[in-house]
Amino acid sequence: MLVTNIKNKYEHASNMLRKKRERLISKFLNKKDPLFLEHNAGILDDYFRESFEKSEVGPMMGINKNPYAIFALGGYGREEQCIHSDVDLLFLFEKSVPDKTEDLIQEIIYPLWDIGLDVGHATRSIKECVSLSAKDPEVLTSVLDARFICGMSLLYSELMEQIRRKIINKRSDKIINRLVESNLKRHKHFGDSAYLLEPNIKEGQGGLRDYHTMLWVARIKYNIKQPRDLEYYGLLSYDEFKILSEALSFIWDVRNRLHYIAGRRCDQLYFEYQVKLADTLNLRKKNGLQQVETFLEKLHGQMEFVKQQYLMFIGEQTHTKKIQSSKKFNAQTKIYGLEVTRDMLCFISPEAILDSPDLLIKIFEESARLQASLSSEAKRLLKEFIYLIDDDFRNSSFALKSFERILLAPSTTVDVLNDMLSTGFLVQFIPEFKNIVNRIQFDEYHLYPVDRHSLLTVQTIKKFGTPDDKTGDQLCGNLYKELSGKKLLLWAALLHDIGKGEPTGGHSQRGAEIVNDILKKRGFKRSDTETITFLINEHLLLIKTATRRDLNDEGTAITCAGKIKDIERLIMLYLLTVSDSISTGSTAWNDWISVLLRNLFLNALSILKKGELATGEAVEIVEKKKEEILLSASSQQAKQELEQLFNVMSPRYLLYTSARDILEHIELYKSLGNSDSVWKVTRTSDSNTRAVTICAKDRPGLFSKIAGVFTLNSIDILDTQAYTWRNNIALDIFKVKPPLDQIFETERWAKAEDNLKSVLSDELNLTEALKEKMSAYRTFRPRATQRPNRIVVDNESSSFFTIIEVFTYDFPGLLFSITDALFRNGLDVWVSKIATKVDQVIDIFYVRDFDGQKVDSADQVAAIEKAIAEVLPGSA
Amino acid sequence: MNKIEAIIKPFKLDDVKDILSEIGVHGMTISEVKGYGRQKGHKEIYRGAEYLVDFIPKIKIEIVVEADKTDKVVEAIIKVLNTGKIGDGKIFVFPVEEVIRVRTGERGKDAI
Numbered sequence: 001m002l003v004t005n006i007k008n009k010y011e012h013a014s015n016m017l018r019k020k021r022e023r024l025i026s027k028f029l030n031k032k033d034p035l036f037l038e039h040n041a042g043i044l045d046d047y048f049r050e051s052f053e054k055s056e057v058g059p060m061m062g063i064n065k066n067p068y069a070i071f072a073l074g075g076y077g078r079e080e081q082c083i084h085s086d087v088d089l090l091f092l093f094e095k096s097v098p099d100k101t102e103d104l105i106q107e108i109i110y111p112l113w114d115i116g117l118d119v120g121h122a123t124r125s126i127k128e129c130v131s132l133s134a135k136d137p138e139v140l141t142s143v144l145d146a147r148f149i150c151g152m153s154l155l156y157s158e159l160m161e162q163i164r165r166k167i168i169n170k171r172s173d174k175i176i177n178r179l180v181e182s183n184l185k186r187h188k189h190f191g192d193s194a195y196l197l198e199p200n201i202k203e204g205q206g207g208l209r210d211y212h213t214m215l216w217v218a219r220i221k222y223n224i225k226q227p228r229d230l231e232y233y234g235l236l237s238y239d240e241f242k243i244l245s246e247a248l249s250f251i252w253d254v255r256n257r258l259h260y261i262a263g264r265r266c267d268q269l270y271f272e273y274q275v276k277l278a279d280t281l282n283l284r285k286k287n288g289l290q291q292v293e294t295f296l297e298k299l300h301g302q303m304e305f306v307k308q309q310y311l312m313f314i315g316e317q318t319h320t321k322k323i324q325s326s327k328k329f330n331a332q333t334k335i336y337g338l339e340v341t342r343d344m345l346c347f348i349s350p351e352a353i354l355d356s357p358d359l360l361i362k363i364f365e366e367s368a369r370l371q372a373s374l375s376s377e378a379k380r381l382l383k384e385f386i387y388l389i390d391d392d393f394r395n396s397s398f399a400l401k402s403f404e405r406i407l408l409a410p411s412t413t414v415d416v417l418n419d420m421l422s423t424g425f426l427v428q429f430i431p432e433f434k435n436i437v438n439r440i441q442f443d444e445y446h447l448y449p450v451d452r453h454s455l456l457t458v459q460t461i462k463k464f465g466t467p468d469d470k471t472g473d474q475l476c477g478n479l480y481k482e483l484s485g486k487k488l489l490l491w492a493a494l495l496h497d498i499g500k501g502e503p504t505g506g507h508s509q510r511g512a513e514i515v516n517d518i519l520k521k522r523g524f525k526r527s528d529t530e531t532i533t534f535l536i537n538e539h540l541l542l543i544k545t546a547t548r549r550d551l552n553d554e555g556t557a558i559t560c561a562g563k564i565k566d567i568e569r570l571i572m573l574y575l576l577t578v579s580d581s582i583s584t585g586s587t588a589w590n591d592w593i594s595v596l597l598r599n600l601f602l603n604a605l606s607i608l609k610k611g612e613l614a615t616g617e618a619v620e621i622v623e624k625k626k627e628e629i630l631l632s633a634s635s636q637q638a639k640q641e642l643e644q645l646f647n648v649m650s651p652r653y654l655l656y657t658s659a660r661d662i663l664e665h666i667e668l669y670k671s672l673g674n675s676d677s678v679w680k681v682t683r684t685s686d687s688n689t690r691a692v693t694i695c696a697k698d699r700p701g702l703f704s705k706i707a708g709v710f711t712l713n714s715i716d717i718l719d720t721q722a723y724t725w726r727n728n729i730a731l732d733i734f735k736v737k738p739p740l741d742q743i744f745e746t747e748r749w750a751k752a753e754d755n756l757k758s759v760l761s762d763e764l765n766l767t768e769a770l771k772e773k774m775s776a777y778r779t780f781r782p783r784a785t786q787r788p789n790r791i792v793v794d795n796e797s798s799s800f801f802t803i804i805e806v807f808t809y810d811f812p813g814l815l816f817s818i819t820d821a822l823f824r825n826g827l828d829v830w831v832s833k834i835a836t837k838v839d840q841v842i843d844i845f846y847v848r849d850f851d852g853q854k855v856d857s858a859d860q861v862a863a864i865e866k867a868i869a870e871v872l873p874g875s876a
Numbered sequence: 877m878n879k880i881e882a883i884i885k886p887f888k889l890d891d892v893k894d895i896l897s898e899i900g901v902h903g904m905t906i907s908e909v910k911g912y913g914r915q916k917g918h919k920e921i922y923r924g925a926e927y928l929v930d931f932i933p934k935i936k937i938e939i940v941v942e943a944d945k946t947d948k949v950v951e952a953i954i955k956v957l958n959t960g961k962i963g964d965g966k967i968f969v970f971p972v973e974e975v976i977r978v979r980t981g982e983r984g985k986d987a988i
Contacts, residue, residue: 552963
């Protein structure tokens with residue numbers, strides 16, 4: 001039948017087409033066809049013309065009586081035919097669509113399906129076409145791109161005339177408005193994080209659709225006939241059009257290769273295609289970058305340019321009273337050399353800039369102050385005169401102050417920093433910034449190239465405490481509001497990743513070095529430079545500590561606080577860390593990570609506020625001690641062992657124990673081995689007291705057991721310092737009165753040590769053994785003039801421990817009584833300090849419950865107070 | 877075959893990864909999870925404002941091992957995690973019916 005006949009007849013033509021396509025594609029892949037898109041459209045045109053000529057059905061349709069023509073629509077109409085692009089055809093009839101049309105379509109189009117081409121077609125009369133275009137903006141834009149292939153040529157002008165008269169002339173503004181709005185939606189959708197790592201080169205920001213929209217708007221408003229008219233009609237400058245064409249050329253190259261690699265129409269640059277594509281392009285590799293990173297950087301840069309051109313173009317073309325929202329805007333600038341026209345800032349003339357190059361930065365300051373955008377003309381002039389910014393300008397204090405005002409200005413509608421970046425001003429002003437422009441990090445973690453990320457970090461900070469705050473609570477807002485060094489923080493945010501411009505690692509340190517030079521050259525105050533470089537050097541400290549260290553361990557917070565030493569710096573570092581994470585991407589910021597970070601921050605803050613543990617002085621003291629101790633090491637291995645031990649000792653212990661004692665304790669610790677405890681008795685210098693140092697495996701109740709053993713052996717405790725190391729070793733130092741029996745002292749000590757071992761191995765029941773002794777002690781009565789006992793349970797001063805202070809009068813067995821009471825109430829002593837002055841005792845215990853938590857419920861606190869009060873003298 | 881699921885404190889992740897690698901377990905799945913349990917969320921106060929967090933950030937590690945290796949792996953993980961304090965974590969062991977490697981179609985312990 002007709003179909004099989006057709007198949008035989010057109011097989012030849014379609015095969016020819018297939019062969020031509022293959023040849024074209026391989027020529028393209030060998031980089032030998034810069035006009036691939038046009039040629040690809042051309043061979044299709046040839047096919048359609050040929051098959052139209054040879055058509056059997058065609059002549060039967062009476063083209064003279066019912067004229068018709070075949071048009072190319074959409075991308076095919078624009079001659080932008082990529083390897084796997086659709087082929088969109090329109091069969092247009094002057095009067096009505098005859099029945100035979102179906103057969104014509106079969107005849108011409110079916111053979112194309114056989115060779116794997118995706119061909120779509122519409123059959124319409126002119127009237128139908130116009131009415132559809134009036135209703136559906138997508139039909140309108142595809143018809144705007146229509147291109148005559150074969151048939152009655154005057155149908156083209158008829159169609160276009162009607163479209164213009166009946167649709168465009170009546171409501172061009174409305175149409176353009178709709179286009180702009182749907183593009184806004186598109187930009188928002190494709191600006192989403194998912195698309196930043198795998199850009200969509202057609203629909204994404206700076207993708208081909210942006211360019212198409214420019215063409216459509218130009219066609220509607222100015223009736224341009226070809227892309228070059230954008231330049232000829234003065235809508236784009238010569239340079240702009242040139243660079244735009246080059247950018248588009250690159251993007252199409254990428255798109256074709258993407259089609260080829262994917263084997264189908266594909267506009268999204270998925271991960272698995274990125275490396276392959278990069279390799280086929282074979283770009284010249286930049287220093288230290290992978291091939292794929294160089295590729296992505298270039299693609300990003302080109303798309304960014306297209307996007308900027310698009311935004312500028314649309315901004316200009318839609319900027320009339322009718323289209324703009326009816327919001328009245330009375331911006332005025334008093335700066336000589338600048339003017340505000342239709343809400344946009346511009347220079348009054350190029351000469352004004354030459355007369356006063358300061359305008360180049362003043363315009364940004366005004367833009368920030370008035371929240372008015374720069375006109376396209378202003379941006380063009382900026383690019384042209386940017387060379388006027390030389391070292392004198394950069395290092396001038398005027399420019400610096402102006403820049404800082406811009407940096408500090410809240411960013412609401414107008415993104416001034418972004419404008420500074422896209423016009424090239426930022427790089428000209430801070431040349432070191434150039435290395436991170438478009439710098440892409442090829443992993444799933446970093447969504448933005450480094451330059452954009454840096455600007456985002458600055459913005460995120462400025463949004464703290466505003467309705468656009470991305471953290472979801474008020475902490476950062478409050479912290480930022482009270483910060484006196486906002487300027488310094490924002491400088492650090494702007495430059496924190498500048499070290500990433502260099503291929504080697506260690507970008508924090510390298511960044512700090514680079515920034516130190518930058519700031520010095522510009523005459524920054526020394527203290528300011530130090531703060532900014534400190535922030536940059538340590539901008540990863542908090543996040544690393546929060547994810548890699550035990551946040552439940554006081555030592556973590558102390559060490560971290562000790563590196564920062566200053567509350568204001570800690571707050572700045574925290575704000576920088578939070579905004580850095582938010583601006584990296586969603587894998588870097590979510591409520592999981594935010595909780596960890598905030599925990600660490602508040603703990604470190606509380607340590608710094610209480611002072612003493614993490615001040616600069618404290619840190620120095622500990623460092624000196626460590627150095628002193630290391631001097632005693634005889635070999636490299638011994639040194640390493642000591643370093644390891646330092647990590648295990650708690651910061652409190654290191655701060656409050658002398659170097660000499662630490663060395664002794666280390667020996668004691670080494671002798672512990674697998675036993676539960678080991679102790680050492682030494683005479684103190686005045687030989688009236690003894691120091692008993694005990695090193696034992698910590699467990700709840702240990703402290704009370706030791707105290708109990710001393711009481712059992714009638715040894716009076718004067719002072720105590722108790723510490724717990726991070727590896728669960730208790731280090732307790734007791735200053736005691738020696739046993740009354742001076743002759744057999746050694747034996748007495750041996751017996752006491754034995755007692756302790758028996759108690760710890762549960763062989764000896766301490767409570768039983770002490771019964772008699774304790775009942776005798778309980779008859780102690782305080783003197784009438786003595787002050788009352790005092791018990792303070794403090795849950796505020798430390799984030800890690802409940803601190804219990806007991807002020808009372810000494811009596812034998814006191815320490816055991818108190819610590820036993822603590823143990824029986826489920827408390828574990830971590831740190832303790834006991835001092836006796838004549839007969840007054842101050843006992844401080846840092847405790848946690850057996851689960852390692854503070855005890856802060858009101859009931860628990862009351863129970864503890866009661867339990868301790870019961871065992872104190874004067875209570876019986 | 878068994879699936880071993882361990883809920884651990886975030887900073888212990890590297891230790892667990894190291895010990896697993898040492899005993900020859902190389903594949904694992906890691907997720908950031910929120911823990912609600914006996915270990916209380918922190919109540920932090922800054923300038924009188926309370927920041928109450930009701931969960932504890934934890935990490936979940938999931939691995940599938942042959943049945944006869946299960947005990948060894950569990951012991952190794954426990955050794956690395958145990959500090960005797962709350963929040964050390966929990967380990968769950970589940971039986972696994974089938975494991976398939978999609979690329980090659982391998983099944984059972986060859987697919988682990």
